Amino acid sequence: MPNIKSAKKRVKVTKVKAMQNQMAKSALKTVLKKFDAAIVSGDKAAAEAAYKAAVKAVDKAAAKHLMHKNAASNKKSAMTLKLNAVG
Structure with a gap:
C-alpha cells in the first residue's frame, strides 16, 4: 500500500480507468x-443495422486504444464478408 499522497491517487485513478476499460470492452x-x-x-435488414453499430463500436475501441487499429480493420473486414455472405 502506498504511503505517498500522489501514489495513493495513482492507485485510485488506475482502478477507475481499469473499470472504464473493462466496461468498454x-x-x-x-x-x-x-x-x-x-x-x-439470416435477416438482412437486422444484420445491416447490427453491422453499422458494430463497425462504429470497433472504430471507437480502436480510437480509445482498447484494440489495435490493424485488429480493428481486420475485424471490420471479417464482419463485411459475413454480411455480404448473408445476401
Missing part, C-alpha cells in the same frame, strides 16, 4: 455478439 463484445446473432438469423 464488455460493451464492444456485446455489440459483436448481437451482430453475429443477426447474421445467424
Whole structure:
C-alpha cells in the first residue's frame, strides 16, 4: 500500500480507468455478439443495422486504444464478408 499522497491517487485513478476499460470492452463484445446473432438469423435488414453499430463500436475501441487499429480493420473486414455472405 502506498504511503505517498500522489501514489495513493495513482492507485485510485488506475482502478477507475481499469473499470472504464473493462466496461468498454464488455460493451464492444456485446455489440459483436448481437451482430453475429443477426447474421445467424439470416435477416438482412437486422444484420445491416447490427453491422453499422458494430463497425462504429470497433472504430471507437480502436480510437480509445482498447484494440489495435490493424485488429480493428481486420475485424471490420471479417464482419463485411459475413454480411455480404448473408445476401
